[in-house]
Amino acid sequence: MSETGKIALKVVGVSYNQISNDAYALVLQEADGPRRIPVVIGQAEAYSIFMSLQDIQPPRPITHDLMVALMRAHGITLEEAFINRFADGMFMSELVFAAPDGQKTRIDSRTSDAVALAMRTGAPIYTTPQVIDATGCDISTLIDQAEKEERRRPRKLKDRTVEELQAIMERAVKKERYEQAARIQKLIRQKTAQNPDDNHGNEE
Numbered sequence: 001m002s003e004t005g006k007i008a009l010k011v012v013g014v015s016y017n018q019i020s021n022d023a024y025a026l027v028l029q030e031a032d033g034p035r036r037i038p039v040v041i042g043q044a045e046a047y048s049i050f051m052s053l054q055d056i057q058p059p060r061p062i063t064h065d066l067m068v069a070l071m072r073a074h075g076i077t078l079e080e081a082f083i084n085r086f087a088d089g090m091f092m093s094e095l096v097f098a099a100p101d102g103q104k105t106r107i108d109s110r111t112s113d114a115v116a117l118a119m120r121t122g123a124p125i126y127t128t129p130q131v132i133d134a135t136g137c138d139i140s141t142l143i144d145q146a147e148k149e150e151r152r153r154p155r156k157l158k159d160r161t162v163e164e165l166q167a168i169m170e171r172a173v174k175k176e177r178y179e180q181a182a183r184i185q186k187l188i189r190q191k192t193a194q195n196p197d198d199n200h201g202n203e204e
Contacts, residue, residue, distance in 0.1 A: 006126035007083070011053065011119060014037060014046045026112060027127070028083075034134030037127070045112035052119040064116045071121075075100035081114035083127040086134050087134050157184065162191050 007029035009178065013121040015025050024046035026039040041049075048064050051057075061069065077098045085092035093114040097105045108118075118125050157165065165188050 005129065007129060007132055008032070009037075009083070009125045009127055011049065011125070013039075013052050013053065013113060021030075026131050027116060028115070028127075029139070030132065032138070032141045035132055036139055037091075037137070039115075043114040045116060048116045048121065050110070052116065063119060064113070067117060068120045071097075078117055078121045078123040079104070080123055081109070081118035081125045083111055083114070083125070083131055085128075086131045091131070091135075124158060124173045157187055160186055165191070 009028040010031050012027040012029045015027065024041050024043065026041045026046070026049060027036055028039065044063075048062055051062070052064075055067040055111075058065070064103065079096045081093060081095055083091050083093045090112040093109045093111040094105045095109045095114055095117065099105070104193050115125060117123070157168070160168070165184050169181050169184040170190070172184060173176075
């Protein structure tokens with residue numbers, strides 16, 4: 001956390017949002033912590049941020065490049081991008097500009113535009129403890145949840161060992177599920193044919 005009580009953020013990346021068409025998630029993370037916040041952004045803004053992340057120069061300036069060129073032409077610097085509020089499912093941001101005479105101006109901005117400009121100018125990105133407390137997810141917790149979900153997810157029969165398949169087949173026979181047992185037996189034969197060393201007492 002900075003001396004002003006603001007939390008510094010870094011851009012982790014941009015991912016496609018599977019829920020909304022033509023929507024992407026901008027992922028920001030605490031500079032000195034594990035929490036991440038996802039911000040839903042549009043396709044054009046995602047493209048702009050991705051270009052900056054990959055250090056790719058488009059053949060012609062896009063909107064954010066044009067804004068940076070205008071700022072530099074007039075001696076205006078971007079001091080910070082500040083995600084200052086989260087309300088009704090939306091992130092609110094502002095940009096802090098400094099004129100050549102030192103006068104500062106705060107301008108309301110979409111978060112995606114604020115981040116895109118900050119990335120192009122090297123300006124820091126901040127948020128408040130309240131915003132990250134309300135929206136942040138601990139990345140280590142997300143990894144733990146994913147691992148637990150993976151362990152809970154039933155493994156497909158084709159991914160099981162011959163020994164596991166034999167045990168499942170025996171249970172199927174005991175429960176008189178003969179069609180299932182026959183399918184499993186066929187799979188066992190296929191596996192042992194591919195890997196003869198795995199044949200442990202199967203039918204020849």
